[in-house]
Each structure stands twice: as C-alpha cells, then as structure tokens.
Amino acid sequence: MQRRHFIASLAATTVVPGMSFAQDNSRPLRIVVPFPPGGSTDMVVRNLQDVLGRLLNQPVVIENRAGAGGSIGMSEVARATDNLTLGVATLSTHGVNPAVLSKLPYDATKDFVGVTEMVKAPGVIVVNPKALPVKDMAELVAYLKANPGKVSYATPGNGTIGHMWGELFKRATGTDMLHIPYRGAGPAINDVLGGQVPVYFDQVASSLAQINSGKVRAIAVSWPERLDVLPNVPTYAELGYKDINDPSWFGLVAPKSMPAAQVARIQKAVAAALKEDVVKQRMAAQGLYPTGTSTAAFTKQIETEIAKMKQVAAYAKIQLD
Known part of the structure; x- marks a missing residue:
C-alpha cells in the first residue's frame, strides 16, 4: 500500500521548470538495489528517490533484490528490456565480484552501461x-x-x-x-x-x-x-x-540495451538531484560525497576498478568459485 501511494503521489508531482530532460511518463523508473534494505547501498538511492522523481516527472520505485553478494539483483538488471530498469552498482558488484568469481551470472562491462557515479564513500x-x-x-x-x-x-x-x-x-x-x-x-x-x-x-x-x-x-x-x-x-x-587511498563508491548502471537518449536523460537528472540542498544534506549526514559523473567517465571507472581488484585477488589468492 505504501509503495502504491508513493507512486501515485509522485505521478501527481510537477516537474521543476527549466529541466529540459523532463518528460511526462507515468510508467515508473525502477531502481534495483542488489542488497537488503537499510544498508548503505539502499540509503544512497532513497536519499535521491523523491527529488529524482520530481525532476524526471516520473515515478521512481526502489526494489531490493539481495543475495549472492549482489549478483542476483545485478543479473536481473542485465536481463531487463523495458528501458526503465536501473541497478545500483558498487565497488562490490562492479569491482570485487568480477575479480573473485569466474562464474558470475553477469558481465560487469559487457552487460551494462555506467549511467553515473552517484557518490563516493570514504x-x-x-x-x-x-x-x-x-x-x-x-x-x-x-x-x-x-x-x-x-x-x-x-x-x-x-x-x-x-x-x-x-x-x-x-x-x-x-x-x-x-x-x-x-x-x-x-x-x-x-x-x-x-x-x-x-x-x-x-x-x-x-x-x-x-x-x-x-x-x-x-x-x-x-x-x-x-x-x-x-x-x-x-x-x-x-x-x-x-x-x-581510494574510497568506495555507489553508482547507477543500465542494461546495455537501454537507448542512449534514455541513459543521458537519467544521468542529467541524477546529476541535478545531487546538487539540491536537501540531497546534499542527507548525504553529508551519512558521510557520503555526491559526484554525478558522466556516463563515459563512470563506464571507464568500472573497467579500472575491475582491473585493480583482479590484481588484489591474484596477490591474495582470492577465488570464490
């Protein structure tokens, strides 16, 4: 009931004037969190949820799909074809997992496009x-x-x-x-x-x-x-x-099949949301630092993190399957 009420209230919310990426879209944008509710990954997107929905003029729903170190949720995102599903990527799902799991049910680079890094976490x-x-x-x-x-x-x-x-x-x-x-x-x-x-x-x-x-x-x-x-x-x-001295991070990824225009629209909205005072205050209270990087930069960042974590895994002889 709470989720339906939230979707309805967001659908009735008007978009901020001047946001060129806004559009009328009653179908909800779904963000999959590949970890349980209440954790840091979950908190990051919930800090953004209401503001992002307003800027996009579109309902935004968050669904937790936990399990297997984030692999279950990420594999669901990789398979999505509705152009409305995103996933919260972390250093774990898109850095560590590809380095220590040879049978991962998703390819962290081939199956996704990095929409944007949302925050860094010291x-x-x-x-x-x-x-x-x-x-x-x-x-x-x-x-x-x-x-x-x-x-x-x-x-x-x-x-x-x-x-x-x-x-x-x-x-x-x-x-x-x-x-x-x-x-x-x-x-x-x-x-x-x-x-x-x-x-x-x-x-x-x-x-x-x-x-x-x-x-x-x-x-x-x-x-x-x-x-x-x-x-x-x-x-x-x-x-x-x-x-x-590298911090952790949280970002959004989309299935590789999502149209570039939709990816760009979401990236711009997230970047704008991260600049709003209410969001910055929420993040600061949790020791998080907003970024809102470009799609190209975040996609490259994922590749760099995987390479780094593979070096660590080789050094420490960490292989989980």
Whole structure:
C-alpha cells in the first residue's frame, strides 16, 4: 500500500521548470538495489528517490533484490528490456565480484552501461582500543610487523570490499594479519566492539557513530583530504600509503540495451538531484560525497576498478568459485 501511494503521489508531482530532460511518463523508473534494505547501498538511492522523481516527472520505485553478494539483483538488471530498469552498482558488484568469481551470472562491462557515479564513500580502518592499544598508523604497523599473523581483522565475508581493503593494506604496509570472514557486517562489527577481533575495515558512514563514541579508534581514512567529520584522522596518502587511498563508491548502471537518449536523460537528472540542498544534506549526514559523473567517465571507472581488484585477488589468492 505504501509503495502504491508513493507512486501515485509522485505521478501527481510537477516537474521543476527549466529541466529540459523532463518528460511526462507515468510508467515508473525502477531502481534495483542488489542488497537488503537499510544498508548503505539502499540509503544512497532513497536519499535521491523523491527529488529524482520530481525532476524526471516520473515515478521512481526502489526494489531490493539481495543475495549472492549482489549478483542476483545485478543479473536481473542485465536481463531487463523495458528501458526503465536501473541497478545500483558498487565497488562490490562492479569491482570485487568480477575479480573473485569466474562464474558470475553477469558481465560487469559487457552487460551494462555506467549511467553515473552517484557518490563516493570514504573508507576507514578502525581498531578496538581495548583489544589493540595502538594510537596511530606507525604504532599499528610496528605492532603488526612485530607480531606477524597474530592479529586478526574482521570483514563481512570472503571477497567483500572489507576483505579486499584488508589485503591492500597488508600489501602496502608489508604486514600480515589473519582474515576472519563473517556472514555479514552486523556480526563482524559486533565482534570488533566486543574485542574478539581487534581490526576492521569499513566505510566511514557505517563506523562514524562507533568512532565518535570511542568504542573504536579510527587510524586512517581513504580520501583526498582530511574529513570534516574526522578532522584528527589522517588520510592514507598523508601517511605515505597513496596506493590505498581510494574510497568506495555507489553508482547507477543500465542494461546495455537501454537507448542512449534514455541513459543521458537519467544521468542529467541524477546529476541535478545531487546538487539540491536537501540531497546534499542527507548525504553529508551519512558521510557520503555526491559526484554525478558522466556516463563515459563512470563506464571507464568500472573497467579500472575491475582491473585493480583482479590484481588484489591474484596477490591474495582470492577465488570464490
């Protein structure tokens, strides 16, 4: 009932004057989120949903199709032929999965066109200060080198972004840690907070509350400059590790069959929505930074990320099938 009411209300909403990409279209634009409701991937598009619907003069509905690390939802998007279906692409679905799964049910480059990157999300390495009393990167690296293989780090599972970030960290710092994969982010962070596992690789958006409460200590962030929300935490690049200073990201992809004019229309609307104050405020509150890149730039970015993650997978010998 709520979804039908939302579609009806959006259909009745008028478009902002001057938006040349607007058109009267009562059929809803469907955005598939390949992960469960409530997570960071889901929140990104829900931050945009009402504004995007207004700018497009078209209902926008969001459907969660979770499972298999995002593969189920993405394969559904790849098969869509209605020219109205999009998918939320992440570093996991369009970077990690192609690198660690040889039997992926979709081709991350051949089956999609990258509509636009919506936001970037800084990463962070945190430690439980009670379980591992190190104060900064120098102390952490020194401790890890003095205790090779004795310190563990938690992730939401094998082949997840956290796992890849952990392996990148090990390679960049010349250290060795034991990977402890969990079945989801919830159990992983719970054990980090409990002290069973002292180190965790996460996005700032997900860890900010625990950092601010002092339950975990932020050691470094992956961002071009220090974050306003964590001004005392240095970047990896600042500490001499520029190769692991890349943040995570969330974008929109369309099936390769979607007409170029429709792709361009959506890209322009998303870029405009990301500039609206209400959207910027929502994103900032969650530690997310709007971008709204061009279709060509995002398509190229996906190719670059896959190549990078394949290098990490080869180095760490990560293969999940």
